[in-house]
Amino acid sequence: MSLNDGKAIELFARPGFLVRRLHQIYVAIYLQECEAFGTTPVQTSVMQVAHLNPGIDQAKLAAEIGVDRTTTSNVLARLERRALVRRESDLRDKRLRRVFLEAAGETLLAEMRGALDRAHGRLIAPLPAEEREAFTRTLRRLVEANNLHSRTSLRIL
Amino acid sequence: MSLNDGKAIELFARPGFLVRRLHQIYVAIYLQECEAFGTTPVQTSVMQVAHLNPGIDQAKLAAEIGVDRTTTSNVLARLERRALVRRESDLRDKRLRRVFLEAAGETLLAEMRGALDRAHGRLIAPLPAEEREAFTRTLRRLVEANNLHSRTSLRIL
DNA sequence: ATCCAATCGTCAGCATGCTGATGATGTGTC
């Protein structure tokens, strides 16, 4: 049984199955390209959001990347342990913990830039150059249209 | 900050980020549609492969769905606990544990058919009907081309 | 016959993700 023998067609015609597998593949590619940095894809997303939004609270940060608050909290704890990120309780609203990217985090993010570009590039490299942009746009379209289906939806204005 | 304000464009132009998010969304849709069955997407894939290949060993089953042996072993243990699946040691090659879908598993799989179709359908429903097929084909193309990048590659003849 | 390399299943350990629950805090209403 293989990709090409009829029996497996079932699974390989399923967009949900293929998306799971493609995600898995992206993680593998990322880990190859970013091995030297010891980070994960989600950790990188968290740092990017913290870079662009210094002082954002955890719940808003979670909404930016579409990960629930619990997971985000855990990811931040790991980044904080490595001193890439800092969390400060808000003095006015004591429920909030505000997130800041530390200097070490800024440096790391800058150094990762090339590896990150390569990782994303390799994922769609098998497509003809003229189809890559369209594929990414279609992905984005599906993500935006289906956004509300998952518990922690991305924030959309 | 939102999907549309320039700052977030960064992440939303990244195919890797979008694939992670779309996978997350598919899981959420699956769990809505298949809530009554108490299964996960991977458990369903395992059962489908066991249905089509009675007596397949765990390693080959893992390769069929692109999940590593350890995870597959855990998934099978859970399915076995629910008596949906049975594992038998091979008498000739004692390293192997052969997997069989139990009658209860066959029944469940049959009952899930409609919900599964709906789940996969909803994922690509936001696309114009004439683009859905092409999108799924592109996904498959990327999965096949990048297959070898992840540790547990899918078996390809 | 004996060693060697490969394979299989499992273990420990870690990182994403989810759920439901809880405690602390804010906000709005009356």
Next chain:
DNA sequence: GACACATCATCAGCATGCTGACGATTGGAT
């Protein structure tokens, strides 16, 4: 001012995924 309700962060618990390691077994080479 008191009360209900919402929001934030975290906890426990579970399911996917990965890595590196291990013992058991197999098959091939010598």
